[in-house]
Amino acid sequence: METDSVDRIVQAWRERDPQLDSSSLEVTGRLLLCAGYYERMVGTVLKRFGLSIADFDVLNTLRRVGDQQGSKPSDLARSSLITTGAMTSRLDRLERAELIRRTPDPADRRGVLVRLTSRGSEVAGQALRELIGANEAFLEPLSGQQRDSIASALRQLLVHHEPG
Structure with missing residues (x-):
């Protein structure tokens, strides 16, 4: 060995x-x-997509949620386990890159909703596909049974240590 x-x-x-x-x-x-x-x-x-891990997380959270009305920045921050201030800087950067759009929240005059632009959706999808391909390459030395065993063991650790 x-x-x-x-x-x-x-x-x-x-x-x-x-x-x-x-x-x-x-x-x-x-x-x-x-x-x-x-x-x-x-x-x-x-x-290659001009994204950080944090940017990727926001874009693909929006894509995964798929809410046509948009998502509240506070909900995105909670799903990423970061502060709303940190989320604001991420959203500023993504909006400058024209990957997201913020619009007023019709249900809350002080709030905004965040949506992917069509370019943002395209970039998020391409990045996700490439990342999944890279995941496969990273895990290539492992058999399917080994992957299942490792996933199960890591799940036990996370369930034990994750808050809430």
């Missing part, structure tokens, strides 16, 4: 301090390293 950098770290700890149980690093270390490699890959894919 091939070894990786985590194997070398765990082995070094076993030699340095045989009483220390560093076996948890075999999971957490690999999660962290894979997350870093994955984020760089996602960044590379989205850069």
Whole structure:
């Protein structure tokens, strides 16, 4: 079996301090390293569209919700787990790029609704398709059964640690 950098770290700890149980690093270390490699890959894919991960999240949240009337910025912020102030800056950037449009909320004189422009919908769809293709390439070394096992184990961790 091939070894990786985590194997070398765990082995070094076993030699340095045989009483220390560093076996948890075999999971957490690999999660962290894979997350870093994955984020760089996602960044590379989205850069071709002029998007950040945050921009992609907003565009595809709007696309997934599919509300023709538009979505409230506060609802988008909640779905992204960010503050409304951070959402405002994202929306400003996306509006300047003509990927979204903000219009007055007819139900709330002080509010606005956010909608994708046709260009925004097109960019969001293309970016999503490319990202899914990159996901497949990233996961290519794993069999379907391995993917299912990992997904199930990670679900257990998230259910245990996710708020609410």
